[in-house]
Amino acid sequence: MWKPMIDGDVVRERITEAIGPVSDWTAITEGENSQAYSAVADGRAVVVRVNLRREGFELDAWAAKVLPGQGIAVPEVLAVGAVGEAWFCASTRLPGTRLCDLDEAAVEVSAPAVAETLRRIGDTPLPGRQGFGGIDPATGDGRNPSWADAVAWGVPKAWPELSDPADRAFLETLSEETLAEVEALPDCDRLVHGDYSADNLIVAEDGAIGVIDWECAMIGDPLWDLAYQLFWSRAWPVMTPQARASATADFTPTELNRLRCYMTVAGLRSASFYLAGTRGPALDLMIDRLRAMPSTPESIADLLPATDPHSVPRSIDQ
Structure with a gap:
């Protein structure tokens, strides 16, 4: 429980x-x-x-x-x-309404402020901090010796609980390839929220953005938060405007591949979570989204939802 x-x-x-x-x-x-x-x-x-x-x-x-x-x-x-x-x-209680509870028009209007708040999080100085990944609240230090170790956490190497052999083979191969890629990630020492999603953002009447639920905060690569937005925008349409607003920079091929890697890690972790909770439809959705991930993105457009986000049903309870 x-x-x-x-x-x-x-x-x-x-x-x-x-x-x-x-x-x-x-x-x-x-x-x-x-x-x-x-x-x-x-x-x-x-x-x-x-x-x-x-x-x-x-x-x-x-x-x-x-x-x-x-x-x-x-x-x-x-x-x-x-x-x-x-x-x-x-x-x-921060004044305002959760982003996920706003209507579509209000979500669109709020997207630039959501992107600016994410930029401010990534620019927050962390002087004197040591380590990477999940933050120890007593010291402010990261709990992992490297960013790669932090990213690898929660990605299963094997999926024996999966009854479907095709899904099991797919996820085991994807996990192996992704963990090998993660080993080469460079260390980064910026603040990462870790769960920058529409249910953790509060929109005030004046449009200001408040951020709640810092349980997943990390010291690492701020591209993680963008990748998290990008992955969940493929499963939860309310995330799409904020992901598009945050993805306006010119990304190098290396950055695009890091984004794809982080998106894959987010999907594998979520699939593992829903498998443990025996949540069949949510697990199926994660596997479908992982199968649809591009292997080598040529632009940020390849990582955004390919369909009209309003045509995709909200298939998962966030």
């Missing part, structure tokens, strides 16, 4: 102990791994999340200290602590 199932009254009592009395306590849309509530505390709108892992909440607190000076809006973390067998995080 990935998500805790703690009674909401128990969570509210624990939050009251941590930050004081709360009102307007309401259950809200949850993620795959967390329970979530909205409330008001000391006159401020807050969000409370409950998860089986504490580290993601600590990374949110780390981001709240590092990023505001870069012109990037992130929630203020008010408290992190234990509740039952899980952990809670109480944070301020």
